[in-house]
Amino acid sequence: MDNGPVDNHPVGNGPAGSGPVDNSLRGSTVVVTGGTRGVGAGIARAFAEAGARVLTCARRPPEQPCEGVEFAPLDLRDPPAVRAFFAALPRLDVLVNNAGGTPYRHLADADAERHAKVIELNLVTPLTASLAAYDHLRRARGSIVMVGSVSGSRPSPGSAAYGAAKAGLANLAASMAVEWAPEIRVNTLVVGMVHTDLAPLHYGGPDGIAAVSRTVPLGRLALPADVGAAAVFLASDAAAYISGASLHVHGGGERPAFLDAAEPRAAERRAAEPRAADPAPPPTPASPSNPTAPNVVPLNPVPPNPVPPSNPTAPNVVPPNPVPPNPTSPTRRPQGKRAEMNGICADRVVVVTGAGRGLGRAHALAFAAEGARVVVNDLGVALDGAPDAERPAEAVAAEIRAAGGDAVAHGADIATGEGAADLIRTAVETYGRLDTLVSNAGFLRDRMLVNLGEDDWDAVIRVHLRGHFLPLRHAAAHWRAEARAGRTPVARVVHTSSGAGLLGSVGQGNYSAAKAGIVGLTLVAAAELARYGVQVNAVAPAARTRMTERTFATTMAAPAAGFDAMAPENVSPLVVWLGSAGSAGVTGRVFETEGGRITVMEGWRPGPTADKGARWTPAEAGEAARKLLGQAEPPGRVYGV
Numbered sequence: 043m044d045n046g047p048v049d050n051h052p053v054g055n056g057p058a059g060s061g062p063v064d065n066s067l068r069g070s071t072v073v074v075t076g077g078t079r080g081v082g083a084g085i086a087r088a089f090a091e092a093g094a095r096v097l098t099c100a101r102r103p104p105e106q107p108c109e110g111v112e113f114a115p116l117d118l119r120d121p122p123a124v125r126a127f128f129a130a131l132p133r134l135d136v137l138v139n140n141a142g143g144t145p146y147r148h149l150a151d152a153d154a155e156r157h158a159k160v161i162e163l164n165l166v167t168p169l170t171a172s173l174a175a176y177d178h179l180r181r182a183r184g185s186i187v188m189v190g191s192v193s194g195s196r197p198s199p200g201s202a203a204y205g206a207a208k209a210g211l212a213n214l215a216a217s218m219a220v221e222w223a224p225e226i227r228v229n230t231l232v233v234g235m236v237h238t239d240l241a242p243l244h245y246g247g248p249d250g251i252a253a254v255s256r257t258v259p260l261g262r263l264a265l266p267a268d269v270g271a272a273a274v275f276l277a278s279d280a281a282a283y284i285s286g287a288s289l290h291v292h293g294g295g296e297r298p299a300f301l302d303a304a305e306p307r308a309a310e311r312r313a314a315e316p317r318a319a320d321p322a323p324p325p326t327p328a329s330p331s332n333p334t335a336p337n338v339v340p341l342n343p344v345p346p347n348p349v350p351p352s353n354p355t356a357p358n359v360v361p362p363n364p365v366p367p368n369p370t371s372p373t374r375r376p377q378g379k380r381a382e383m384n385g386i387c388a389d390r391v392v393v394v395t396g397a398g399r400g401l402g403r404a405h406a407l408a409f410a411a412e413g414a415r416v417v418v419n420d421l422g423v424a425l426d427g428a429p430d431a432e433r434p435a436e437a438v439a440a441e442i443r444a445a446g447g448d449a450v451a452h453g454a455d456i457a458t459g460e461g462a463a464d465l466i467r468t469a470v471e472t473y474g475r476l477d478t479l480v481s482n483a484g485f486l487r488d489r490m491l492v493n494l495g496e497d498d499w500d501a502v503i504r505v506h507l508r509g510h511f512l513p514l515r516h517a518a519a520h521w522r523a524e525a526r527a528g529r530t531p532v533a534r535v536v537h538t539s540s541g542a543g544l545l546g547s548v549g550q551g552n553y554s555a556a557k558a559g560i561v562g563l564t565l566v567a568a569a570e571l572a573r574y575g576v577q578v579n580a581v582a583p584a585a586r587t588r589m590t591e592r593t594f595a596t597t598m599a600a601p602a603a604g605f606d607a608m609a610p611e612n613v614s615p616l617v618v619w620l621g622s623a624g625s626a627g628v629t630g631r632v633f634e635t636e637g638g639r640i641t642v643m644e645g646w647r648p649g650p651t652a653d654k655g656a657r658w659t660p661a662e663a664g665e666a667a668r669k670l671l672g673q674a675e676p677p678g679r680v681y682g683v
Contacts, residue, residue, distance in 0.1 A: 066279035068093030071133050075118055075171055076141025077111070078104035080238035081189065084266020085138055085273045086111045092274050099127065100141065118167040125174045134178035136277040139168035139211075140189040144204035146573040150627055157203040164207035169214060176222070185227040185285075187273045188215040192234045192292055199530075200573045212288055219286030227285040229276045234292025237263040254526065259294030385412030386622040391473040393417040393465060395456050395513060396483030398434025401538070401585055401610045405480055406438055408614035409621065410447035414478070417469045418442070419452040423485060456483060457504050462512035466520055475524075478534040478621035479517045481510045484556075488549045499552045506556035510537055510563060514578075518571055525574040534621045535571075537564045537580040539632060544582055544643060547681035557582075561632055561645070568630030577629035579620050582643065583613040584636035607637030616640055649674045 067089065077086040077098030083106075090096045090110035098104070099116035107113070116127050118141050128134065142164040149157070172186055179186065191208040198205030212230050219228040235245075235254065241263065245254045255262045272291045275281055392409045396402040398420030406416050420435035435451040442449035452468050454461035469476045484506045487498040514535060521533045542550050543557025561580055568578040586600065586608040600606050613635050619625055620633075634641040650673040652666045 067136070067274065067277065070094045070135035070277075071131065072096050072136040072138065072277070073128075073131075073134060073171075073175070074098045074138040074140055075167070076100050077138070078102065078113065080240065081233065081236055081266050081269050082140040083108060084268075084270040085140055085189070086270075088267060088270025088274045089136070089138075089277075092278075094136070097131075118171060119162060121170050121174075124167075124170050128171075128174040128178065131178060133182060134175055135182045135184040136187065137171060137175045137179065137184070138187045138189065138273055138277075139171055141167055142189070142204075142207075144201045146200045148200055148572060149202050151572060151629075160203040161207045161210075164204055165210045165214070168211060172218065176226075180222070180225040183225050185229070185277050186215070186218065187276050188212070188228070188230040189269070189273075190215075190230045190232045190288070192232055192290075192295075195232065215288075216286045223285060227281075229281070229284060229286070230288045231269060231272055231276070232288050232290045232292065233264070233269055234258070234290070234295070235263045236269065237265055250522070253523075257297050258292070259297065262293065264291055264293060385414075386624050387478075387618060388413030390414045390477040390622065391417070391469055391475050392478040392480065392621060393419065393469050393476065393513070393517075394480040394482060395419045395465070395509065396481075398422060398438055401583060401613055402480075402482040403434070403438050404610040404614045405482065405617050406449070407442065408611070408618045409478075409480075410442040410445065410449060412618055412622070414447075414621075415473050416442060416447070416449040417452055417465065417472070418449055419454070419456060419465055419483070421453060421455050421483070456513050457509040459512060463516045465513055466516040470520065475531075476517060476520055477532065478536070479513055480536045480538075480617060480621060481513055482538045483509050484538070484553075486550070486553055488553070489551075490549055491551050494551055502552040503556050503559075506553070507559045507563070510560050514563070514567060518567070518574070518576065521571070521576050522574045530575040532623045532626075533571075533574070533576040534623075534625065535564075535567065535576060535578040536617050536620045537561075537578070539564070539580045539582045541582050541584060541634065542681060544632070544634070545678040545680055550681075564632065565630055565645075572629060577620075577625065579625075579629060580632045581613065581617060581620070582632060582634040583610075584608070584634070585610040585613050605637070612637050 070093075072086075072089045072094045074082055074086045074089070074096060075098075076082045077096075078100045082098065082100075083104065086096050086098050087108050090108065096111045097114055098111055099114045099118070101115065101117050103113050103115070104111075114127065116123060118124055144160045144164070147156070168188060175186075178184070188211050190211050191204070193201060193205040194208030194210075194212055196205075212232070215228045215230045218226070222228065235258065237251065241251055245251045251263065269291050272289055276284065276287075276289060387409055390409075390413070392406075392414040394402050394406045394409065394416060397406040397416075397418040402420065406418050410416050416439070418435045418439045420438070422433050422435065433451075433453065435453050439449040439451040450468065450472055452465055454464050456462045456465050466476060485502070487502050489495070489498055514537075517533075517535070521531050524531050537560050539560045540553070540557040541547070542554040543559075543561055546554050564578050564580040567576075571578060600608065606612075616633060616635050620628065632643040632645065634643050650670040652670055654662070654666075658666065
């Protein structure tokens with residue numbers, strides 16, 4: 043893929059390497075809205091190199107100013123300010139409406155007001171700017187270039203409002219081209235995937251960008267300079283008879299997904315057909331070792347390995363678009379006879395860490411009871427993390443299988459990159475996919491802060507926080523690859539926090555910090571992974587486990603009779619539901635659960651506020667803070683106080 047500097051890319055509409063082309067724009071005045079970064083900056087640079095005077099306008103100045111490009115602060119959503127900006131210009135020849143964008147958000151995950159803001163930015167502001175520039179452009183017999191998107195002409199899940207706005211923008215441009223002719227030409231650039239500084243956020247690192255690039259017929263993502271060259275062409279005299287047109291800048295579009303599904307089968311059919319010069323082979327009788335009838339394409343053929351031998355997958359990384367293992371391969375667990383197990387997780391593949399005892403064991407059994415196939419992970423350590431000779435993961439997996447379920451044990455340390463990658467790989471290679479990840483592994487090393495050693499701090503942070511991050515990272519890489527291959531998963535992640543992480547717990551500074559960090563990780567993951575069909579939530583359980591029955595012995599003791607409120611099995615029903623497809627639409631939330639009670643935790647949000655409108659003195663700030671505290675809700679009590 044061409045990842046070279048934008049400055050080295052040829053500008054103009056000539057062939058690559060031919061250098062800039064004179065597009066009759068020298069001395070012209072060009073305004074590029076939102077031209078401070080990415081595609082907009084590429085467009086502004088292209089016009090400057092063509093000899094135009096270029097002004098960019100946006101709310102924030104560019105991080106890297108471009109020679110020959112001026113900047114003016116302007117909020118394009120403020121019509122009076124937009125009119126004043128254009129009225130102050132001595133002349134204007136070209137307007138490029140580039141400002142726009144959208145966060146990735148499914149329709150049901152935001153209210154109508156948020157979607158309306160996306161439409162305002164991407165459709166209303168180009169109209170506002172065009173109307174404000176109309177008199178200038180009419181006198182100059184100038185042109186308008188709308189920067190659209192392929193999202194406006196195909197389904198755009200996760201950015202539906204943006205796609206709708208871009209579709210409207212193309213129609214707006216076509217209507218303007220008719221109404222404002224012959225004085226003003228109006229065209230649209232329909233832009234595909236572009237390699238900007240935000241590309242890693244959307245497509246991942248170099249491997250992800252390379253994989254996405256292979257879906258483009260020309261073999262690479264566009265560069266901002268590619269879009270800039272197309273904009274310069276449409277604004278130049280070379281396009282003097284072009285108006286109301288849409289010029290696609292997408293490298294040939296996107297390779298149709300049906301080709302990838304059809305070609306392996308077509309190849310098998312071609313291989314099975316005898317060549318004209320050869321006699322047809324005698325029919326091969328079907329047998330248990332060769333059940334496929336002659337010249338019949340088997341169902342669900344295994345696609346070829348997409349990773350070339352010269353570029354093997356890096357160790358400890360779940361490969362993108364993993365090849366489903368052959369059902370007859372010895373690496374895949376034979377299904378055999380399995381009891382008919384229905385439930386809300388029927389046939390979902392679930393990974394549970396720390397599942398050898400306590401809460402994790404209860405979760406694994408509960409998922410299996412609801413029909414899930416379970417990967418039971420547990421390193422098998424003592425309460426403080428010291429090595430232990432027991433193998434609890436195998437015991438729980440055997441218990442599930444004895445009840446008619448399907449489970450495999452996994453005993454690696456998921457707080458290492460290798461162990462976490464192997465955990466996710468085990469699920470995919472054993473069952474062909476991964477649907478739910480439940481992170482629960484952990485242990486305690488309780489000390490008061492003045493007695494808490496660095497090793498005790500590091501060990502607890504490692505198993506809880508790193509032990510949540512690494513499995514999540516590798517699972518997310520797998521799900522992202524699935525989504526990009528057109529197989530968007532219905533994936534769920536359930537993290538395990540604690541009341542200690544939400545409120546604090548005396549003598550557990552390391553544990554409380556780790557559990558608070560897990561909540562932060564949950565919120566970020568929910569926001570980042572929604573685009574790939576992944577929901578992420580956390581539970582803060584109160585239950586009897588090895589970790590709690592020693593610290594809170596009296597509270598956690600089982601009653602002689604009646605409901606055992608502290609039994610770990612009480613927590614599992616909520617975890618199973620959060621890990622099922624039935625929890626659709628629930629993400630980024632934290633639930634506290636104990637006994638028969640479920641509580642939605644409402645985290646940090648703005649409370650009483652004072653704004654002086656200027657800098658406070660320390661005395662004033664202290665007085666204001668005390669008044670605000672008098673109006674605020676008191677904080678929750680720290681455990682152990």
